[in-house]
Amino acid sequence: MKGTPRRRPEGKIVESANTGRGLFQALILAIVLGLTASLSSARTVILEGQEIDRAAGMAADAPRMGWAMSWLRPGIYTTALLDLVPGRSFLFRFPLERIPARQRITQAELILPVEGVEGTDPRLYVWRLAAEWGVGACYDYRKTIPQKIAWTRPGAGGRFSDRAGRPTVVARLVAPGLKVLNVTEDVELWYAGAATNWGWLLTVEDPGIRIQLGAPLITGERQWKLRITHEPE
Amino acid sequence: MSLLLVILDGSPEARPPVLEQSVGNSLTRFMEGERLVSRMFAGLKSSLVLGVIVLALALGTARAEWASNRLVWVREPGAMVMAVHSVQPWLAVGRQGGVDEAVRIYRLEADGQRAASPWVTLSAPPVPAAVKPQTVVDLVFHPREPLLYVRWGWSSESLADPKTRAASTNLGCLAIYPLTETGLGRAELFARGAMFAAGLKPGRMAIEADARRLYLSNLTLGSGIGLGLGSLPLLTNGWPRLSDGEWLPVTINVDVLRGPPNGWGFLACSNALIFGTQFGLATWDAGNRLAPLGVLPIQELVNQIWAGGVAEIPAAYGLEVDRSLAIGVAQSDGFLSGRPQTLTVEGAAFCAPPAVVSRPPMYVAAPSPAKVDLLSINALGNFDGAVESRPATGGKIWDVKYSARADRLYVLQEVTP
Secondary structure, eight states, X not given: OXXXXXXXXXXXXXXXXXXXXXXXXXXXXXXXXXXXXXXXXXXXXEEEGGGOOEEEEEETTSTTOSBOOEEEXXXXXXXXXXXXXXXXXXXXXXXXXXXXXXXXXXXXXXXXXXXXXXXXXXXXXXXXXXXXXXXXXXXXXXXOSSSOEEOSSTTTTOBTTTBOSSOSEEEEOOXXXXXXXXXHHXXXXXXXXXSOOOOEEEEOOSTTOEEEEEOTTTTTTTTOEEEEEEEEO | OHHHHHHHHOOGGGSOOOGGGGOSOHHHHHHHHHHHHHHHHHHHHHHHHHHHHHHHHHHHHHHHHHHHHHEEEEEEETEEEEEEOSSSSEEEEEEOSOSTTSEEEEEBOTTSOBOSSOSEEEOOOOOOTTSOOOEEEEEEEOSSSSEEEEEEEOOHHHHTSHHHHHHHXXXXXXXXXXXXXXXXXXXXXXXXXXXXXXOOSXXXXXXXXXXXXXXXXXXXXXXXXXXXXXXXXXOTTSSBOOBTTBOOOEEEEOTTTOOSOOBSOEEEOSXXXXXXXXXXXXXXXXXXXXXXXXXXXXXXXXXXXXXXXOXXXXXXXXXXXXXXXXXXXXXXXXXXXXXXXXXXXXXXXXXXXXXXXXXXXXXXXXXXXXXXXXXXXXXXXXXXXXXXXXXXXXXXEEEEEEETTTTEEEEEEEXXX
């Protein structure tokens, strides 16, 4: 008894499928064609670390240095590694000129080479910068040439003024490796001109946490990537 | 101005045709007008192209003219180091190979040329019998006051002699020479003790533009501790700011950044000192005890780098010792900022710190033994890729210095007496 009702519906379905096979095939074909068309119109631009046009490493204990990224020895900062701890952060900007005009951003991913994590529940914060910064950028100032202009709060700490009100991404890191972060919203904003591209700020906000990344300007520069997928509007 | 006139005036083709020729029906007038506008645009375009060419030629000519007219060769027997006063028309040359006239100070003429004979000469400081004499390591003028600072020292070979070694702990290594209209005032010798007798060259010095600190290199910080840099405080008149009767430097150990010697040149700014290391340019923030040093490594570097710059241009420069790599990095108050630029200069083997020609057209003068390369820079101090070479005829080039007062680049060249 159990098998009969099953078989019937199955038979019905088969019958139904047989009768509508042409329609079904047409539908599949249409979907495949649509997907192909969609895929063929989408393009991906990959920006690498060497294309970063502005960068600065900020540290509270070296408030005027613009390249305070990691200790070579205690008291000696260098750029061989990006060693993020509370009070030490990194600013960087990818230019977006390589994205053609009249496009829609469908996805943007920031790829970062995480080399080490320490502490309980390590989290990396990615913030969209809201203020112009440039030559002389450091913990105290967002630029010093031609005039010194301070951050609203040191270390680009002013929410809504120096950086966006909330982080774009808070990434939980459990192990070293390449980390892919979704930054579509920021890239859309910049590309559409709704906000100026001043780049991102990477921070560690929680006490006891250390996150180490490959140096964006030396050995790790080819591992830093911004992958943007776009399609015609 | 003539260039502007060419652009505004346009070529003869751009001039409107005689208006009477366009009299006719409205369509003809419209077409004539259209042709007129078209011809005017064509003329303006050709004028602009011409203008750009004239401007480029003018700039090129200005640069070539600058290099030929404003580069002054200072040919001197035993030449080694040189200093130019910022305010006074004085040029000092430190010489090797003798006690007498170890330093010669020349007046500069109105056209920036050096006078034929020295105005003042300085001999090495007196030493007890059987102690080897000191030689010049480096010299700098105070940026405003009529003072010359000379670092004297012994070679490592001289210090190997026990009598010289013993005496060196009591004899001063840093002399201040006051200059007056009539010549030399009463000189004084400072920096006594083993700290200052490292027996190393190069041992460049630097003084800030606002003259609050004098920086020394090659300071022996103690047996097994290492070699450091020192910052000596100055009074506003350029004389030592003493503490308990002693002129003691604030020191920093830089052995981890560069092996001895460490006096390859500096850019002394109001808050910090930029110096060259075997990794790249570095900053010493003498006012920061928590994190006083920062270095910006350059991957391509093999050797240490000669360092230099001027505080008023927001860039610092490095020249790889005996090689051809030039480095430029933005700086603000002595703190490095932004991504570095590198430039490989064909045929160069850099032999002294760079000098920055800070009046337009601006250059970084990069000396090699047989030539000086002029690396063109823009207003922000960035390399624009253009390089002009000026070969030396005769002896080896030892040093370059720029005087903004005279707008002259002085090139020190050793000649046989």
